[in-house]
Amino acid sequence: MENLTDEELMMQFLELGNQKAFEVLYHKYFVSLSKYIGWMSGSMEQGKEIAQHTFVKLLHKSYVFNAKKSFKVWLYVIGKNQWLNEKRKLDRFSDHEPSVVQEEGKEDGSRTFQLQKMQMVLSTLSALHRETFVLKYLDNLSIQEIAETMQCSKGTVKSRLFYAMKNMRSKMKEFKTEYNGKF
Amino acid sequence: MENFEDRLFDLFSQKSFEELTSEEQELVLKNMTEEEYQENYAMIHEFKEVDASITIETPSLVAEKGKTINYFYQSIPVYKAVAGIVLAVLLSFILQFYMFQNEKNITVKDDVSPQSTPLTEENYPSSLVVNL
CATH class of the missing domain: 1.10.10.10 (Winged helix-like DNA-binding domain superfamily/Winged helix DNA-binding domain)
Structure with missing residues (x-):
């Protein structure tokens, strides 16, 4: 499984229903996607939340994946759009502008x-x-x-x-x- | 040159100026000073260190799949809300119309005999009078 490319893993999940293949992709990209959104939004907690929503969306809309294109790019585009939608909703109700990355923990x-x-x-x-x-x-x-x-x-x-x-x-x-x- | 530009952005995160080959140093110096290169290298490394120190736990995917959605807290687009209201109003009109139709009592006359008014000289329509 480790030798397969991201696109091959996604096709394994799509065509053979191989859940393990999707889990490999999830564990490979969850943290980096969370941090990307976290740096952009100013909140790592929000980044994590958006990354979770992105992967749920990916599970439900996986059939639209084009194996000829990069999985990583596809994932980041969905994640970014997910964050922009969330941001628009938040902006509608407040003029909150996060400026400093907040992180949970010690x-x-x-x-x-x-x-x-x-x-x-x-x-x-x-x-x-x-x-x-x-x-x-x-x-x-x-x-x-x-x-x-x-x-x-x-x-x-x-x-x-x-x-x-x-x-x-x-x-x-x-x-x-x-x-x-x-x- | 275009390829070296791509490579230059990778070099910032990979090698300090001293670690570059003499050929790479020469190409770098055509684009910027040694000081600028070194500042970029240090800055990127500082960012990478801070980024690496941020810990994010990956939640279980199984739990995520089983997560239920509370539809009361879901927002819906305006067009869906408007369509819902229009549909509700239309349905109420249709229902009212059918209920009104059912309430109408249609009286059926059992014995309908043709009645005619006998023509007399008084009630004869004047337009039909032909004066000869």
């Missing part, structure tokens, strides 16, 4: 500090630049996969990455000056 001072710094740096970017950076360096998607997920050209992805990192570098420098090396 409080570790320096780690929380680091986490807040990263989230603050990311929050200075536009949504498109932030998403491109997260997909490339935290979810390890290739330039081609990012282009497919974000429905734009490879050149646009590279340009967004370049400007995202340029802005982040200057923001990191500002932090160092502002907090006098605290971060």
